[in-house]
Amino acid sequence: MIDEHKEKIIGLSEDIYNQPELGYKEFETTRKVSKAFEELGLDVEKDIAITGCKTTLKGKQDGPNVALMGELDAVVCHEHPDANKETGAVHACGHNAQVGSMFGAAIGLIASGVIDELTGSITFMGVPAEEFVELEFREQLMDKNQIKYFGGKQELIYRGYFDDIDISLMCHLLPSNGIVVGPTGNGFIGKKVQFIGKESHAGAMPEGGINALNAANLSLAAINAQRETFPDEDNIRVHPIITKGGDLVNIVPADVRLESYVRGNSIEGIKDANKKVNKALKAGAMGVGADVKITELPGFLPLIANDELSDICYDNAIQLVDKDKVEDHIHMTGSFDFGDISHIMPSLHPLVGGVSGDLHTREFQVVDKELSYITSAKLLVSTLIDLLSNQAEKGNQILKDFQPKLTKKEYLSLQEEISKEIYESYRD
Ligand SMILES: [Zn+2]
Structure with a gap:
C-alpha cells in the first residue's frame, strides 16, 4: 500500500x-x-x-x-x-x-x-x-x-x-x-560561561587590568587536564568554544565568553563530568582574580x-x-x-x-x-x-x-x- x-x-x-x-x-x-x-x-x-x-x-x-x-x-x-x-x-x-x-x-x-x-x-x-x-x-x-x-x-x-x-x-x-x-x-548539559575581568590599556597599563581571556585560557587547560579522569564507560564529550575573546586588541579583555556541552551516556556520568568542568572554570577565574558566571541549561537526556x-x-x-x-x-x-x-x-x-x-x-x-x-x-x-x-x-x-x-x-x-x-x- x-x-x-x-x-x-x-x-x-x-x-x-x-x-x-x-x-x-x-x-x-x-x-x-x-x-x-x-x-x-x-x-x-x-x-x-x-x-x-x-x-x-x-x-x-x-x-x-x-x-x-x-x-x-x-x-x-x-x-x-x-x-x-x-x-x-x-x-x-x-x-x-x-x-x-x-x-x-x-x-x-x-x-x-x-x-x-x-x-x-x-x-x-x-x-x-x-x-x-x-x-x-x-x-x-x-x-x-x-x-x-x-x-x-x-x-x-x-x-x-x-x-x-x-x-x-x-x-x-x-x-x-x-x-x-x-x-x-549521549545526553548533555549546555553551558554558557562568562569571565569578567577589568579593562585596562594593554600596552601602557596592563598591570591595572584583570585579563578575562587569560582566565578563559587557564580554564580550558584545566578542562583538558580533567579529561584523563573521565571514565571510558561514561562516553564523556566536552567541547568548549570561545564565542567572545575580547573587544579591542589594545585593551585588556574584560568580557570573554565560552559555550560548551558536557555530554555523557548517563545522567550520573554527565553530572560528574559537569562538576569537574565547573571546577576547571572556577580555577581559570581564580588564577587571575577574575569573576566567572556559569549558566547551565538543560540539554537532552x-x-x-x-x-x-x-x-x-x-x-x-x-x-x-x-x-x-x-x-x-x-x-x-x-x-x-x-x-x-x-x-x-x-x-x-x-x-x-x-x-x-x-x-x-x-x-x-x-x-x-x-x-x-x-x-x-x-x-x-x-x-x-x-x-x-x-x-x-x-x-x-x-x-x-x-x-x-x-x-x-x-x-x-x-x-x-x-x-x-x-x-x-x-x-x-
Ligand atoms: Zn537530527
Whole structure:
C-alpha cells in the first residue's frame, strides 16, 4: 500500500527539503504537514508549541496510544549546496525524511484498512526544534514567555502533549545503507560561561587590568587536564568554544565568553563530568582574580532503547533489508531530544540509511530515496501493526514490563535542578 503512494510520500519529503526552516520557526513546514494529514481525513491540532502539529488515528477499540514523530526543523550549514542563501538553513540532518516516513506510515495504515483491525491508536506528531541551536533567539522566546524550554520535545512534555501517549517511535536518518534498530545516545548539559575581568590599556597599563581571556585560557587547560579522569564507560564529550575573546586588541579583555556541552551516556556520568568542568572554570577565574558566571541549561537526556521494542523492530528490519545490513544496538555519542521521551515511556529511535555524507555537513545527501523515505515508513508501519494487533498484546506487554527512569514530575524537577546560574568572584 505504501508503494502505491510512493510519489506522494517522496513529494512531501522533498517539498519540506526545499523550504528548510529552523527550530520554532517551522511555520510553513507545519502547514505542509498539517495539510497532508488533513487530506487523509484527520483533524489536526496546529501550532502546539509555537509550531508543530498533532493528530490521532484511532483503531477499532481502545488500547495503547503510540506516538509516531517527525521532527520539523533544519540545521544551519552555509557550505551546503542546497542551503538557503540568507539563513544557511538546510535539511542536512534529514528531518524532512522523518516527516515523509511518518506520513507514509499513516497512508499505509489508512489506505490498507489495517487501522480498523488494531487495538489502540496512533498519534502523529510534527515536533519543532530538535536541534539545540540559535540559543539567543530561543532566550528571547523565553523572555516573552512563549516557550519554557529550548528543545521542542521538552516543551511538548511540559505542555502535556505526551500525557496521553504510552509508547513513542520515530525514525532518524543515518549515513549508511542499512538500519540500526535500537541505538542509544549521549545526553548533555549546555553551558554558557562568562569571565569578567577589568579593562585596562594593554600596552601602557596592563598591570591595572584583570585579563578575562587569560582566565578563559587557564580554564580550558584545566578542562583538558580533567579529561584523563573521565571514565571510558561514561562516553564523556566536552567541547568548549570561545564565542567572545575580547573587544579591542589594545585593551585588556574584560568580557570573554565560552559555550560548551558536557555530554555523557548517563545522567550520573554527565553530572560528574559537569562538576569537574565547573571546577576547571572556577580555577581559570581564580588564577587571575577574575569573576566567572556559569549558566547551565538543560540539554537532552541520554537516549535509551527499549529492548522489547527493539526486538520487534529488528524482526521487521530484516524483512526489509539484508540481515547483514541490520544492526541492533550501537551507541551514538551525539545527542537527540528524543532521549528525554525515552526516560518517561517505552521508546525506540531506529536509524535508517540511504544517505551519503555526515549529518550536519555540506556532503549530506539522500542518495537512496527508497531506503530513506519508503523503507523507513514500512519499518514504522510494520512495528505499529505488531504492537497493536491481537488486542495489542505486545504493546500491552511492553507497558506492563516498563519501569520509567523518570516520571513526568521527576523529569520536570530535574530540568529545574539543571537550570541554574553559578557566580564566583576571585577579586581581591
Ligand atoms: Zn537530527
